[in-house]
Amino acid sequence: MSDEMNSTMNQYLTFTLNKDIYALDISSVREVLELTPITRIPRTPKFMRGVINLRGHAVPVVDMRLKFGMSKTEDTINTCIIIVEVLFDGDSTVMGALADSVREVIEFTEDMIEEPPRMGTTIKTDFIRGMGKQDDDFVIILDINKILSVEELAMLKSAHQESSAEAVPEVNPEQGMTLNL
Template sequence: MAVATITETVQYLTFKLADEIFALDVAKVREILEYTSITKVPQTPEFMRGVINLRGSVVPVVDLRLKFGMESTEQTVNTCIIVVEVTLEGDTTVLGALADSVQEVVEMEPDQIEPAPHIGTRLNTDFIKGMGKHDDNFIMILDIDRVFSEQEMAAVTEAGGSEQA
């Protein structure tokens, strides 16, 4: 989804991974949970931390820091799990994403958002909807539906025991 498709004011949930600020469209966020024990699932991708029990449902938990090539998320008092809905090829999957801390919900006008930087053809930045500017900070706005490939989502949903429609 290109920046040109962002034509109205949208609310974004901002969160930190390491020293960087990221954002997700609040429409994709179901809830925010305190860090809880995560059950490791063998033979899953490294970024897949395991599963949690969310009111009787098995929800896979991913570490976005590992997915983005950073060091693993360390558990602190601020570490949380952002429960999001990811849609890939018509199937919606609920998963948890580890974040160092949740910041706030911000509204951004289309003129506050610039296109994602193009860093050559070898690096895929399709999962970045755009770069938002808020309080003199750049915020990387993620397209959560494009962060994971089809194969990665299949591995995550299989590990979580989720049935796909």
């Protein structure tokens, strides 16, 4: 039975940050949006870029590059927002993850995914589910539920609730395309 379990294909959405390839389990991804205007929320960490208006609801957006200690994501034609569901306190919270670009959906079996590399005791890698390989490139498979700390998730949820109470600027639907996965 374990061979059957190891041969089950799982799908992952791949995206780039600073030319590196990352992936999220497709089950946590709701949709991919072209970059839309982001409203900054005061007194939030730099990695939290603000909120977007998603069909009348304020959705917090995290700059994944800043969260991982890289330079701020540059807004280009390929920059996109991956809308994901994150589990927090038993509830599902919707947030956006800003990425340089989205690549494709790929499939890995469990036995194709290696354990995350050990980086020493001072570097936290618990948000990395594992490492896959596509052609000659490594794919860093992320656990979306572990990227943000409990405190950061609470802050995101709070910012989401506060901004939902305020008016969020309307976005012209013709400005961007939505890719539903």
